[in-house]
Amino acid sequence: MNATSSQRDPAKMEKIVSLCKRRGFIFQSSEIYGGLNGAWDYGPLGVELKRNIKDYWWRCMTQLRDDVVGMDGAILMNRAVWKASGHETTFSDPMVDCKTCKRRFRADQLDSIECGQRPSKTPSTCGGELTEPRAFNLMFKTYVGPIEDDSSLTYLRPETAQAIFAQFKTVLEVSRKKLPFGIAQIGKAFRNEINPRNFTFRSREFEQMELEFFVQPDKGFEWLEYWKEERLRWYEAIGIPRARIRVLTVPDESRAFYSKGTYDLEYEFPFGIQELEGIAYRTDYDLKRHQECSGKPLEYFDEETRTKYIPHVVEPSAGVDRTVLAILCEAYAEEEVKDEGGKSEMRTVLRFHPRVAPVKCGVFPLLKNKPELVVKAHEVRDLLRPLMTVFYDDAGAIGRRYRRQDEAGTPFGVTIDFETLGEKGAEWKDTVTLRDRDSMKQERVPIPTLPERLLSRIR
Amino acid sequence: MNATSSQRDPAKMEKIVSLCKRRGFIFQSSEIYGGLNGAWDYGPLGVELKRNIKDYWWRCMTQLRDDVVGMDGAILMNRAVWKASGHETTFSDPMVDCKTCKRRFRADQLDSIECGQRPSKTPSTCGGELTEPRAFNLMFKTYVGPIEDDSSLTYLRPETAQAIFAQFKTVLEVSRKKLPFGIAQIGKAFRNEINPRNFTFRSREFEQMELEFFVQPDKGFEWLEYWKEERLRWYEAIGIPRARIRVLTVPDESRAFYSKGTYDLEYEFPFGIQELEGIAYRTDYDLKRHQECSGKPLEYFDEETRTKYIPHVVEPSAGVDRTVLAILCEAYAEEEVKDEGGKSEMRTVLRFHPRVAPVKCGVFPLLKNKPELVVKAHEVRDLLRPLMTVFYDDAGAIGRRYRRQDEAGTPFGVTIDFETLGEKGAEWKDTVTLRDRDSMKQERVPIPTLPERLLSRIR
Numbered sequence: 001m002n003a004t005s006s007q008r009d010p011a012k013m014e015k016i017v018s019l020c021k022r023r024g025f026i027f028q029s030s031e032i033y034g035g036l037n038g039a040w041d042y043g044p045l046g047v048e049l050k051r052n053i054k055d056y057w058w059r060c061m062t063q064l065r066d067d068v069v070g071m072d073g074a075i076l077m078n079r080a081v082w083k084a085s086g087h088e089t090t091f092s093d094p095m096v097d098c099k100t101c102k103r104r105f106r107a108d109q110l111d112s113i114e115c116g117q118r119p120s121k122t123p124s125t126c127g128g129e130l131t132e133p134r135a136f137n138l139m140f141k142t143y144v145g146p147i148e149d150d151s152s153l154t155y156l157r158p159e160t161a162q163a164i165f166a167q168f169k170t171v172l173e174v175s176r177k178k179l180p181f182g183i184a185q186i187g188k189a190f191r192n193e194i195n196p197r198n199f200t201f202r203s204r205e206f207e208q209m210e211l212e213f214f215v216q217p218d219k220g221f222e223w224l225e226y227w228k229e230e231r232l233r234w235y236e237a238i239g240i241p242r243a244r245i246r247v248l249t250v251p252d253e254s255r256a257f258y259s260k261g262t263y264d265l266e267y268e269f270p271f272g273i274q275e276l277e278g279i280a281y282r283t284d285y286d287l288k289r290h291q292e293c294s295g296k297p298l299e300y301f302d303e304e305t306r307t308k309y310i311p312h313v314v315e316p317s318a319g320v321d322r323t324v325l326a327i328l329c330e331a332y333a334e335e336e337v338k339d340e341g342g343k344s345e346m347r348t349v350l351r352f353h354p355r356v357a358p359v360k361c362g363v364f365p366l367l368k369n370k371p372e373l374v375v376k377a378h379e380v381r382d383l384l385r386p387l388m389t390v391f392y393d394d395a396g397a398i399g400r401r402y403r404r405q406d407e408a409g410t411p412f413g414v415t416i417d418f419e420t421l422g423e424k425g426a427e428w429k430d431t432v433t434l435r436d437r438d439s440m441k442q443e444r445v446p447i448p449t450l451p452e453r454l455l456s457r458i459r
Numbered sequence: 460m461n462a463t464s465s466q467r468d469p470a471k472m473e474k475i476v477s478l479c480k481r482r483g484f485i486f487q488s489s490e491i492y493g494g495l496n497g498a499w500d501y502g503p504l505g506v507e508l509k510r511n512i513k514d515y516w517w518r519c520m521t522q523l524r525d526d527v528v529g530m531d532g533a534i535l536m537n538r539a540v541w542k543a544s545g546h547e548t549t550f551s552d553p554m555v556d557c558k559t560c561k562r563r564f565r566a567d568q569l570d571s572i573e574c575g576q577r578p579s580k581t582p583s584t585c586g587g588e589l590t591e592p593r594a595f596n597l598m599f600k601t602y603v604g605p606i607e608d609d610s611s612l613t614y615l616r617p618e619t620a621q622a623i624f625a626q627f628k629t630v631l632e633v634s635r636k637k638l639p640f641g642i643a644q645i646g647k648a649f650r651n652e653i654n655p656r657n658f659t660f661r662s663r664e665f666e667q668m669e670l671e672f673f674v675q676p677d678k679g680f681e682w683l684e685y686w687k688e689e690r691l692r693w694y695e696a697i698g699i700p701r702a703r704i705r706v707l708t709v710p711d712e713s714r715a716f717y718s719k720g721t722y723d724l725e726y727e728f729p730f731g732i733q734e735l736e737g738i739a740y741r742t743d744y745d746l747k748r749h750q751e752c753s754g755k756p757l758e759y760f761d762e763e764t765r766t767k768y769i770p771h772v773v774e775p776s777a778g779v780d781r782t783v784l785a786i787l788c789e790a791y792a793e794e795e796v797k798d799e800g801g802k803s804e805m806r807t808v809l810r811f812h813p814r815v816a817p818v819k820c821g822v823f824p825l826l827k828n829k830p831e832l833v834v835k836a837h838e839v840r841d842l843l844r845p846l847m848t849v850f851y852d853d854a855g856a857i858g859r860r861y862r863r864q865d866e867a868g869t870p871f872g873v874t875i876d877f878e879t880l881g882e883k884g885a886e887w888k889d890t891v892t893l894r895d896r897d898s899m900k901q902e903r904v905p906i907p908t909l910p911e912r913l914l915s916r917i918r
Binding site (some may be wrong): 022023027029030031032033034035036037038039040041042043044045046047048050051058063064066069070071072073074075076077078080081084095100102103104126141142143144145146147154156163166167169170171174175188190192194204205290293294296298307316385386389392395459 | 481482483486488489490491492493494495496497498499500501502503504505506507509510517522523525528529530531532533534535536537540543554561562563585595596599600601603604605606613615622625626628629630633634635647649651653663664749752753755757844845848851854918
């Protein structure tokens with residue numbers, strides 16, 4: 001399923017990008033030097049949002065399960081890994097060079113083989129003759145050690161999965177697991193995209209959350225279904241409802257040759273419907289290749305069947321940055337609301353699921369020049385902070401402070417006022433106003449009940 | 460302070476490396492292909508240990524404070540950053556090439572300028588003439604985009620700090636902070652070390668935890684002291700007592716030229732005393748350089764003094780992998796203990812602080828072929844697992860299972876036995892044996908009290 005223009009909403013996308021920059025979710029890497037195309041930095045709110053997503057994935061995929069363990073492999077690996085995986089020879093886009101101006105273009109994005117003669121997205125203008133297309137490998141190269149030659153060449157990993165395959169036997173042994181079992185990993189990967197685009201969606205540096213789940217050879221399809229369902233539940237739990245994800249059964253002709261079945265989980269971004277996660281039944285292809293190329297046995301002895309075989313693999317592979325972006329798009333809303341004086345105004349709100357919200361609770365003394373309010377507000381902040389991320393704000397009118405937290409996606413706001421101090425009657429003493437971001441409803445609650453009340457909605 | 464041979468204990472180091480591999484803490488990257496020198500993978504226990512250390516740093520340094528926010532910058536940055544920071548011209552070791560065999564050596568590790576003529580650590584044997592020393596830059600190079608030339612050249616970041624300096628102004632604005640305030644970051648960095656060594660201590664790919672704390676120009680020394688004390692407390696809280704860390708006041712002639720004061724926090728590893736963390740008062744050097752080179756104003760307007768200036772910086776910069784290694788070395792112990800039959804045996808134990816231990820609690824049904832025990836053990840596992848990492852083990856004699864968890868550094872063990880089922884008297888029903896890893900003492904406790912009892916020691 002490709003993005004069609006009817007689903008696109010560039011104006012919304014622009015607003016999200018602008019909010020991300022304004023509120024410190026995401027900005028361009030090295031911005032003061034003009035940036036670096038395809039590289040992004042996460043600011044104070046963005047880094048917390050991303051951490052929450054990664055932590056929840058890690059908890060669900062490893063810590064809460066008996067059948068998955070984690071690992072964290074290096075980005076730099078022996079080049080032999082990428083020969084064995086096929087990346088060195090086949091992980092490429094077709095490129096052409098202009099013989100005159102020496103610029104380079106993606107052949108499948110040109111309409112002509114003559115430089116600049118036909119409309120295209122490339123900026124060339126010289127009109128020169130182009131070379132025949134040739135493969136341009138998408139892996140970033142580097143040299144390890146003091147001499148730059150073929151023997152010291154390696155790559156920044158273009159995916160995290162291969163570290164898991166290469167360490168399969170070692171992890172199996174140290175963890176004393178039996179099939180079916182999986183190895184999970186979160187980490188950076190790099191692809192030298194010719195045309196990075198759509199904000200953080202297609203970037204050159206990105207983070208993956210990958211699980212390689214090893215199963216008996218005849219159980220592949222069963223586990224493919226299992227993981228599809230499991231992953232859909234996971235997205236639901238972080239605020240992307242099942243109905244918002246399209247499950248694409250990748251047709252035979254579009255699948256990698258070694259895959260017997262692949263689902264793409266797709267999300268309707270404002271720039272079109274695009275892949276969030278691929279769940280692929282990769283058969284025994286990867287382990288077999290590494291066994292052949294390394295000469296090291298990667299077989300599994302199955303005590304149940306008393307046979308030895310190379311396990312089959314089901315791989316749910318998700319992009320961290322894409323998940324962050326989908327959550328931002330899903331959460332973004334503008335709505336007309338009444339201000340305190342009853343006047344209509346627009347508010348921008350990020351309706352994050354409390355589980356992934358960067359800040360869980362705002363804490364506001366009604367006035368900052370009233371020491372009793374400030375002392376009490378500090379107490380509330382210190383009560384909540386060991387349990388969740390808290391933002392303390394005493395600047396400006398309370399309505400403005402609410403709006404700022406709406407834009408940051410903070411699900412709860414606690415205001416300490418004169419009732420809290422007992423000045424409006426003893427029955428209100430040590431109660432606070434608890435405001436809900438989405439309904440904007442406020443209720444009066446005793447301070448000691450706050451932790452459990454909020455935690456029950458955050459966990 | 461340099462490592463001296465008197466403090467070295469290579470036998471202990473060998474045992475730690477061996478334990479790390481055997482139990483799945485740390486192993487060589489791409490091991491089945493002969494590895495990659497200076498790159499390491501963290502296995503199931505290692506990744507949890509490392510996560511706990513990073514999470515605790517993040518909590519202490521950002522979430523529990525009002526004056527620090529976090530960010531997460533890209534590894535690939537605009538090359539101009541490394542020109543401005545000085546890394547492109549000065550971040551280098553002196554190297555010589557052999558004119559005959561073309562091998563390359565570190566000049567400061569050779570005793571001769573003739574290849575192989577004098578004893579040295581380098582493996583050359585040809586006896587050829589060597590070139591004059593020249594600077595070899597330690598940054599890994601790569602090319603971004605389709606063409607490999609000077610305009611597309613950049614580097615894998617050799618430190619995370621520069622992303623913070625480059626984004627200082629943006630983060631300041633979005634976070635609405637006032638001085639003093641800091642920006643914290645955890646991430647990978649890369650240095651093309653000629654001679655990676657001492658296990659994970661000096662590797663080519665590593666992770667840093669860095670805080671850049673921005674202060675008024677006359678407050679630098681004050682905050683340098685503050686952060687030294689704060690960081691010492693932090694190490695104490697993860698199991699490295701203050702008495703085990705040597706605070707080196709780096710003498711004038713050894714400090715970077717822009718630093719007005721630096722402390723090194725050093726730990727006595729089995730391979731010598733080495734730096735864990737540097738805490739440097741870097742003055743306004745970095746921001747000033749980036750302001751000059753980018754042409755973007757990086758000044759701060761101080762509302763208190765009504766003046767504009769470039770803030771000064773105090774930087775506590777810690778290595779994640781070094782902290783992991785120090786914790787492993789500090790926790791490692793062998794001791795003679797009595798087995799259940801009263802016979803002496805040696806046990807290996809990792810006395811991790813419960814806060815950083817990869818697994819918090821082992822859960823053991825006394826026998827695995829007794830369904831009532833297994834059902835109850837599953838209940839206990841499911842009670843604890845939402846709150847902490849739990850390892851369920853039903854294989855082998857209970858004494859062996861305890862030993863395995865001792866070696867993994869698991870602080871608590873819970874055994875479900877016939878007393879738990881009420882078979883030895885109603886008063887013991889729903890109680891379990893809680894074993895302490897360090898004292899090996901066992902006490903009888905009611906199941907419902909377990910969560911709070913364990914959490915109070917883990918938090």
